Amino acid sequence: MTTGMDDDALATTHAAPGTRRLTGIIALLVAIALAIGLAGAWPAATPLTPPPPPPAGFPIDYWDWGVNRTLSTAERQALDLLGGSEIFSLCGMIQPWRDEWLWEPQGRPSAPIPGRRQHLVVRIDSAIAKQMDPAIAARLIPLVVDGWTRNRTAATIGIQIDCDVPTRRIGAYAEVLRSLRAALPEGTHLSVTMLLDWAYSRDLPLLMETVDAVVPQFYNAYLPIDLSGQTPLVGGNDLERVVKKMEAIGRPYRIGLATYEQCSIYDSSGTLVRPAIPLSPEQVLNAGGIVERGLRGEENVLIVRMPKATKIGNHQLNAGQVLAFACNTPTGLSKRFADLRRLAPRHCAGVVLFRLPGNEVTHSLSLAQIAAAATANVRPAKVIARLEPLGNQHHALIVSNQGDEDFLDFTNPARVLIQVPGAEITAHRLPDFGSISAREVTSNNGQREALDLYIGLLRAGEVLTIEDLLISTPDGRTPRIDGVVQQGGQSRPLGR
Missing domain, CATH: 3.20.20.80 (Glycosidases)
Known part of the structure; x- marks a missing residue:
């Protein structure tokens, strides 16, 4: 068959697909080179954002x-x-x-x-x-x-x-x-x-x-x-x-x-009896331990003496023994x-x-x-309290430590005082944990017009709730409630 084309034209027209792709790539590269020449520079790649460094300076x-x-x-x-x-x-x-x-x-x-x-x-x-x-x-x-x-x-x-x-x-x-x-x-x-x-x-x-x-x-x-x-x-x-x-x-x-907190047991003379005991201060205080002293600093140390023999879990404690927590x-x-x-x-x-x-x-x-x-942003212990209404004159007292440090002070414990002048406050169950205790205060006329709560140890982030406080008045009117939180010589109002 006669095509009317010379051999060179025929070869170009029927070039292999790979040849056509190569020709297209070359054309694309030429176009990019011209664009770069007009723009003056190759556009810079967007750098990856590195992860933030650890806040302490090391992982x-x-x-x-x-x-x-x-x-x-x-x-x-x-x-x-x-x-x-x-x-x-x-x-x-x-x-x-x-x-x-x-x-x-x-x-x-x-x-x-x-x-x-x-x-x-x-x-x-x-x-x-x-x-x-x-x-x-x-x-x-x-x-x-x-x-x-x-x-x-x-x-x-x-x-x-x-x-x-x-x-x-x-x-x-x-x-x-x-x-x-x-x-x-x-x-x-x-x-x-x-x-x-x-x-x-x-x-x-x-x-x-x-x-x-x-x-x-x-x-x-x-x-x-x-x-x-x-x-x-x-x-x-x-x-x-x-x-x-x-x-x-x-x-x-x-x-x-x-x-973690370590516990060691000493006898009454101060001689080590046993180290590394899996006990907490809360357990020992709840079992009747008496705080002799607490030391606050880079480490918190609490010294507790047992006035009488008792068993806590699998641990038999003798009268006069001292437990040291750090x-x-x-x-x-x-x-x-x-x-x-x-x-x-x-x-x-x-x-x-x-x-x-x-x-x-x-x-x-x-x-x-x-x-x-x-992050070197440690907030001191801060005990706060609020009274939450539950309806029908019933309330819940919610106490928490909103600092980063544990609150530890048995010499000058934190105090939450709620007073209801002319009314009466009745708690169906009050805490008595050794580290936290509460009492109702009776006025001269026999009415329980106040609730006093003392806190010697409250962990950071810990929340204590005293449920079902009934605050009532003789005539059914809304009672006046005054509340304060005292800690370290400072006073804060009770939240509601």
Whole structure:
């Protein structure tokens, strides 16, 4: 067939699709080049907005010992504010039983916090720690790896060994950890908790070379509380000494700080009977304990004496014994954060707090209190009260602490006074908790014209409600109600 076209025209008209696409791309590039020439420059790409820096200056994560309840929305927001992204979840403990070493499941590792990378924590009993030696690796490591493997989830990225090895044995501990790393899947993050005494050991650099990170714990559950309140459980001098040692070694580490309340029992002469008792001041006061003194500062210390023998849960307390409670405060924790910022450590990866608050008997600082410490915006304790009408002359008295610090003062307790001149106030049930007590005040004519409430201990965010207060007048008219809250020499009107 004759087309009337020469060979060159025919070749162009029937070019392959790939050739036509190439021609189009070249034309597009020419057009873009012309546009750039007219505009003068290539438009700059919009930079990505970096996440805000953690308010404390470093990320803050938590150890989760597995007795916490589901976090509320406000608690989750406070946790996210801290800038951390990981959780250290207890999963089990290895302890001796007769001639064997057994794995005991602990915590709840299968329930990590959504969106957080998880390190599973394996505790080693102190009886095993005391005999730490490379010779026990073949016996110990399979138990550790098998327990960790059974409990790992899709969120698990590492393992942390919690083992209080004597300082003289940390060189041997390093060899055991080297064998453990070889037994773990490649890429598993390996870390260990650290006693502060290890900072004096020449073998500490060897240990730190063996793992990805160490976490010196600036607390000790077995350290007796100083009854004078002069020796803090966590001090800035300890922090500076250990941080300088860690920085000199130049390997990654985190700082472990306590946020829970410790309790120790002493006899009447002041001799330690037993440390680390899982009891709260509220339990002991409700059982008849008498407050001898309270000390407020970077730590709150409360000294309580038992006037008679009593049993609280599984703990038998003898007459004359003294219980000492101590807890870090948001103000104290904020100062430790400031100490760490001042030291400006290059190799510190952040802070880990013990522990995530939950349903334990032992009190821990709330996530809201930790957030206040991290932002260095700690509000002092502030007791407020309001009277809520319920109808038919019935009311509810609602008392709360709207500060970030716990209110603690048994020498000058907070007072809520409600007066109803010419009327009568009747409470069907009044609190008598040891830390909080109330009484009706009777006038000369026999009428109960006032209610007096005294508060020695009220936790930050805690709410106390006295329900069903009947305020009545003889003729049924609306009563006059005067109310005041007295705290620390200041008075505030009762809210309504």
